[in-house]
Amino acid sequence: MPAGGRPTVRSRRLGTAxxxxxxxxxxxxxxAAEIIAASQARISRLESGHVTARVIEVRLLLDAYGVTDPEVRAKLEDLAKHSKKRGWWLEHAEHLRPDYLDHIALEDDATYIQEWQQALVPGLLQTPAYTEAVIQTSPTYMAPDRVARxxxxxxxxxxKIEEGGATYSVIIWEAVITHPLVSAEVHREQLSAILAVGKRKNVTVQVLPFSVGALATVTSAFSTFSFDSEPAVQAVALENLRGTSVLExxxxxxxxxNMYDLLRSSALAPDASAKxxxxALLNIEEDRL
Known part of the structure; x- marks a missing residue:
């Protein structure tokens, strides 16, 4: 059973498939239960992710379901083998919300990550100083040791991004770039970091300009994840008032x-975005003079 009786991201993905x-x-x-000589209740719990299928069960079920694609079979068997695998983030589990742990697990497994952010610099691009500044603006007090964590x-x-473990495409609203919520010094460092990361071969940074009008207000921030060699979206993490919801x-x-494709086609090209x-960096420098 997944740790704590709670479905893990991997066990849930396996069950959904x-x-x-x-x-x-x-x-x-x-x-389906008859195929693996089990109860209907076990199939229900397998499909909900509350228990993890054994590799032999996965093989038998896929045989019965007529799934012959070796890549698909290997992927699902791998999920069965590693659904309880302890990720680095679990060392921090007692300090993090369960939904945040799910988000990190999705990132860790993903081969393609797409992100839209209209309020803040995305977490995968944030400098330590920016992260600290954002946390300190929260109305909820956080102890210094937890901020550091x-x-x-x-x-x-x-x-994951620095090591080239995933292809990362991000769209940021122009307001995040030109109307900072942090000090000029922190913002200057942050913009420089975005430009540096945007030069990586596995990273694409685009800015959605004010000129597109209300499109930036249509949806809140979200990330999409793909886990195969093709970038078809297989999970979505949607930010909301209570945290993050994972949609499947x-x-x-x-x-x-489709929403991400619309945002991407409306955003500035990567070169124009970098410009x-x-x-914005030059404007910060001029303001200091």
């Missing part, structure tokens, strides 16, 4: 994939 393949094969849960976690998340329903995935960021 098994349910979709079962439904495509037009089998019900009772028929949050900064450490934020920096650890960025290793096919209709939701299509809606957010806008450099101009």
């Amino acid at each position: 098994l349910r979709q393949f079962r439904q495509a094969a037009k089998l019900d849960q009772l028929q 949050m900064i450490e976690v934020r920096q650890a998340r960025q290793a 329903d096919p209709d939701d995935l299509v809606a957010y994939a 806008l960021i450099r101009n």
Whole structure:
């Protein structure tokens, strides 16, 4: 069973895939249970992610569901093998919200990450000083040792991008670049960091300009994740007042994939975006004189 009886991101992804393949094969849960000599309740818990399927169960079910693609089978078997794998972020579990842990787990598994942010610099691009400044503006007090831990976690998340472990595409609203919520010194360092990261081969940074009008207000910040060699969206992390919600329903995935495509086509090209960021940097320098 996943730690604490709570579905892990990996066990939930595996369960979702098994349910979709079962439904495509037009089998019900009772028929699936007979395939692995188990109860219908076990199939239900496998598909919800509350228990993790054994590799042999995955193989038997995929055989019965007619799934022959070796890449798909290998991916699902791998999820079964590693669904309980302890990620580095679990060292901080007692200090982080469960939904934040889910978000980090998605990032860690992803091969493609797309992100839209209209209020703050995305966490995968934040400097330590920016992270600290944002935390300190929160109306909720956070002890210094916890602030330090949050900064450490934020920096650890960025290793995935720095090491080229995922292709990262990010769209930032122009207001984040030109109307900072932090001091000029912190903002200057942050803009320089964005420009530096944007030069990486696996990173694309675009700015959504004010000129597109109300498009920036259509949706709150979100991230999409893909886990295969192709960038098809397989999970969405949606930021809201209570934290982060992970969406996996096919209709939701299509809606957010389309939304990201609309934002990307409306945003400035990477070169033009870098120019806008450099101009914002120059304005900061001029204001200091």
